[in-house]
Amino acid sequence: MKLNLKIWRQEDAKSKGEFKNYELDEVHGDMSFLEMLDVLNNELILKGIEPIEFDHDCREGICGMCSLQINGEPHGPDRGITTCQLHMRKFNDGDTIVIEPFRANAFPIVKDLAVDRSAFDRIQQAGGYISVNTSGNTQDANSIPIEKENADLAFNAATCIGCGACVAACKNASAMLFTSAKVSQYALLPQGEIEATDRVLNMVAQMDKEGFGNCTNTGACEIECPKGISLENIARLNREYMSASLKG
Amino acid sequence: MSTLDSKIPDGPIADKWTKYKNEINLVNPANKRNIDVIVIGTGLAGASAAATMAELGYNVKTFCFQDSPRRAHSIAAQGGINASKNYQGDGDSDYRLFYDTVKGGDYRSREANVYRLAEVSSNIIDQCVAQGVPFAREYGGLLDNRSFGGVLVSRTFYAKGQTGQQLLLGAYSAMNRQINRGKIQSFTRHEMMDVVLVDGKARGIIARDLVSGNIERHSAHAVVLASGGYGNVFFLSTNAMGSNVTAAWKAHRKGAYFANPCYTQIHPTCIPVSGDLQAKLTLMSESLRNDGRIWVPAKLEDAKAIQAGKLKPTEIKEEDRDYYLERRYPAFGNLVPRDVASRAAKERCDEGYGVNKTGQAVYLDFSSAIERYGKEKAFTSGHKNASKEEIVKLGKQVVESKYGNLFDMYEKITDQNPYETPMMIFPAVHYTMGGLWVDYNLMTTIPGCYATGEANFSDHGANRLGASALMQGLADGYFVLPYTIGDYLADDIQTGSIPTDSKEFDEAEKAVRNQIESLMNVKGEQPVDYFHRKLGLIMWNKCGMSRNEKELKEAIKEIAQLREEFYQNVRIPGKAEGRNAELEKAVRVADFLELGELFAKDALDRNESCGGHFREEYQTPEGEALRDDENYRYVSAYEYKGAPKDAILHKEELIFENIELKTRSYK
Numbered sequence: 001m002k003l004n005l006k007i008w009r010q011e012d013a014k015s016k017g018e019f020k021n022y023e024l025d026e027v028h029g030d031m032s033f034l035e036m037l038d039v040l041n042n043e044l045i046l047k048g049i050e051p052i053e054f055d056h057d058c059r060e061g062i063c064g065m066c067s068l069q070i071n072g073e074p075h076g077p078d079r080g081i082t083t084c085q086l087h088m089r090k091f092n093d094g095d096t097i098v099i100e101p102f103r104a105n106a107f108p109i110v111k112d113l114a115v116d117r118s119a120f121d122r123i124q125q126a127g128g129y130i131s132v133n134t135s136g137n138t139q140d141a142n143s144i145p146i147e148k149e150n151a152d153l154a155f156n157a158a159t160c161i162g163c164g165a166c167v168a169a170c171k172n173a174s175a176m177l178f179t180s181a182k183v184s185q186y187a188l189l190p191q192g193e194i195e196a197t198d199r200v201l202n203m204v205a206q207m208d209k210e211g212f213g214n215c216t217n218t219g220a221c222e223i224e225c226p227k228g229i230s231l232e233n234i235a236r237l238n239r240e241y242m243s244a245s246l247k248g
Numbered sequence: 249m250s251t252l253d254s255k256i257p258d259g260p261i262a263d264k265w266t267k268y269k270n271e272i273n274l275v276n277p278a279n280k281r282n283i284d285v286i287v288i289g290t291g292l293a294g295a296s297a298a299a300t301m302a303e304l305g306y307n308v309k310t311f312c313f314q315d316s317p318r319r320a321h322s323i324a325a326q327g328g329i330n331a332s333k334n335y336q337g338d339g340d341s342d343y344r345l346f347y348d349t350v351k352g353g354d355y356r357s358r359e360a361n362v363y364r365l366a367e368v369s370s371n372i373i374d375q376c377v378a379q380g381v382p383f384a385r386e387y388g389g390l391l392d393n394r395s396f397g398g399v400l401v402s403r404t405f406y407a408k409g410q411t412g413q414q415l416l417l418g419a420y421s422a423m424n425r426q427i428n429r430g431k432i433q434s435f436t437r438h439e440m441m442d443v444v445l446v447d448g449k450a451r452g453i454i455a456r457d458l459v460s461g462n463i464e465r466h467s468a469h470a471v472v473l474a475s476g477g478y479g480n481v482f483f484l485s486t487n488a489m490g491s492n493v494t495a496a497w498k499a500h501r502k503g504a505y506f507a508n509p510c511y512t513q514i515h516p517t518c519i520p521v522s523g524d525l526q527a528k529l530t531l532m533s534e535s536l537r538n539d540g541r542i543w544v545p546a547k548l549e550d551a552k553a554i555q556a557g558k559l560k561p562t563e564i565k566e567e568d569r570d571y572y573l574e575r576r577y578p579a580f581g582n583l584v585p586r587d588v589a590s591r592a593a594k595e596r597c598d599e600g601y602g603v604n605k606t607g608q609a610v611y612l613d614f615s616s617a618i619e620r621y622g623k624e625k626a627f628t629s630g631h632k633n634a635s636k637e638e639i640v641k642l643g644k645q646v647v648e649s650k651y652g653n654l655f656d657m658y659e660k661i662t663d664q665n666p667y668e669t670p671m672m673i674f675p676a677v678h679y680t681m682g683g684l685w686v687d688y689n690l691m692t693t694i695p696g697c698y699a700t701g702e703a704n705f706s707d708h709g710a711n712r713l714g715a716s717a718l719m720q721g722l723a724d725g726y727f728v729l730p731y732t733i734g735d736y737l738a739d740d741i742q743t744g745s746i747p748t749d750s751k752e753f754d755e756a757e758k759a760v761r762n763q764i765e766s767l768m769n770v771k772g773e774q775p776v777d778y779f780h781r782k783l784g785l786i787m788w789n790k791c792g793m794s795r796n797e798k799e800l801k802e803a804i805k806e807i808a809q810l811r812e813e814f815y816q817n818v819r820i821p822g823k824a825e826g827r828n829a830e831l832e833k834a835v836r837v838a839d840f841l842e843l844g845e846l847f848a849k850d851a852l853d854r855n856e857s858c859g860g861h862f863r864e865e866y867q868t869p870e871g872e873a874l875r876d877d878e879n880y881r882y883v884s885a886y887e888y889k890g891a892p893k894d895a896i897l898h899k900e901e902l903i904f905e906n907i908e909l910k911t912r913s914y915k
Contacts, residue, residue, distance in 0.1 A: 011826075028525075031525060046775070046819075049821070057321070057490050063323050063488065064318070064319060065314060078660075085657070111827045116315070117315060121318075134299050141333070142391055145389025146385055155382035162318060191380045
């Protein structure tokens, strides 16, 4: 198939960006979206044009490195996948595809389609852990049985890949789904209880400090999340936050 | 030819590690504050080592090329992590895990290291649970296990098909705790460009900031390379796009011996190649072999009809299917080790029985599992006379709960529904057992330069068992290196911080700048990928699942030619300053072009078949690997001497005191 691509180009965080148009021929349905960009980049290099910078690594939907707002949707039109898992069979011959970086004040642009998501790391550093030494002097793994239902819910929350699609999907650029996933994982496990109060307060404080917007419960994040992280996690975060605030 | 000192402690194997830990030097907590350690790579081995060393009190700097430590490729490991907990009461023990690993590695690993790995394995699970890693549990609330290839017990702990992700997020959370305490400085989007030696010791690195393009100097008292494997020398592999050998190779060029480069794991269950422009391959977890049955048509005419698209797999009758693993290896069946399963698939496809349009695929079929689980589910829920449709429906639900995410992934990529039609799979490059040579302390032949996880060579011999990479990465990082590095650093308590304005740093930085400048100045005709793809094809065709003398000799020549062509004709657009993905790739491919040749040289030297290294000249009449323990019971460790063909081979003899050398049999 033949495609018209409208791609955001921006030299670095300070420069002004703009859309540039590219045409690409002989795109096959079995190609992934990023392979399509690889092909375009190779053509650009041969023509002496600087290739388009975009983040990617594992190309199997788990590292969370790839991003891209495709026709207005984070990770494109398909559901439950990342951009690297999006295949060109979802598009038709002659389509125009608009490709932009994830847009949020807390995600400054690095170059072209690559953005800086280190704000997510800083939210995790503020409390997204259990303070246990890694020396190995812990009790036997089976000494605390955990109800399967809670273990499964904790796992579901923990599958967040930190890609930032929730922020890009949100009209307020809120990071509540991301933050709530981590808070929930620990809130659902007995190991996480001890530090629950400080954890939720510190992580939310850091989230606000990074400049993410407020949550107005539109639910766009849940729809666009490649891992299906549930809005229930936001409800759980709110409960945790309320009870922590009362204690704190 | 010199011999290498592996520094294995004396004593009975089960006591070595405990005794050794009691005897080595320690650094007192106050002195640890004056010692800096650099860790390259933040996968399981790097993140766990960084967190533990920071917790002990060392000042740690971590470097990763990704935009966050959490994205290292350990994240993509699916199936699980082994530990000799014996929670299932099925006869597991440290010894059995040790034995399985040595046998699985085709008797080419170091006994003492493997025993230590088995010994600390249980503790990894305790540690991870304490960190909040959400492993799969049974209804009683206890941890669940499953079975992997090459073993007869269920010792694999898992978190659905995302075990690597959950373990890495655990290690990353431990890192975050130390970052928050100021004990780890995390440098993301940074590439290590060289290791700096001062008085023969590793004392720092030169790094490139991948956003600004700035060249930076970082000093430390020791450097830990946890930079992963080199499977991307094949271009197409299950590794991440950015996975590379550069950190390890730069250390090799500075004096670290590179061990067993030819030991590569070709994983049997990957999604087959779909087109010429494909950039990466996707693994389907080995856990699928617990329930999936692998087959090809028994009749050649059926295979031809399938390849031509005239016949569907579901139309082939049971008696016309060849479940070749069950046929050849009745004891282990579909759960033979990876090297055996891959070679068996290749054998069938080479004979013309492959099943997709290229003939390079076999079926992985869940219909029996769906029926078996469906019957069980119907029975336990009171439907004693369930119809076939009901059974299939219930069975699909069970299979979905076990493997749902993997089935979804398969469907997204191939556009086929694996609940209705068998999956198509084919072997692909997945893991490299070879790597930097290390002694029992995990130190390379450069004093103060350590290698952990996939970056070293030590524990898996010529073939790694499933769910053992995660175990090794975390064992090295949480429980081994933090002890052994202290023994070395005990001599550095009065050294003080290492200055970065020395002539050694000046020279190293200059060399890095020169390399970048010369690459930018080639201004040739072809992009980096052109060379990388070409290299990958040479590797796959001549150094892949089976190798022979003639083709290995050709490969050595062709790779050297390709390398020459690369330096004459590569085109890197843009500038050396600022972000430039093509320049990053060029630096990595330059190193792959050297490693590839050493790989072929090593494969040519090893006149035997063992594990993942299969030489066509050395096989039994039944086509099984034929080892030569008399002449090749050694680790090959290469010393850099300029061109890879000039590398000097050093041998570490492998001594087996606890396990009798036998022909590996899974029949």
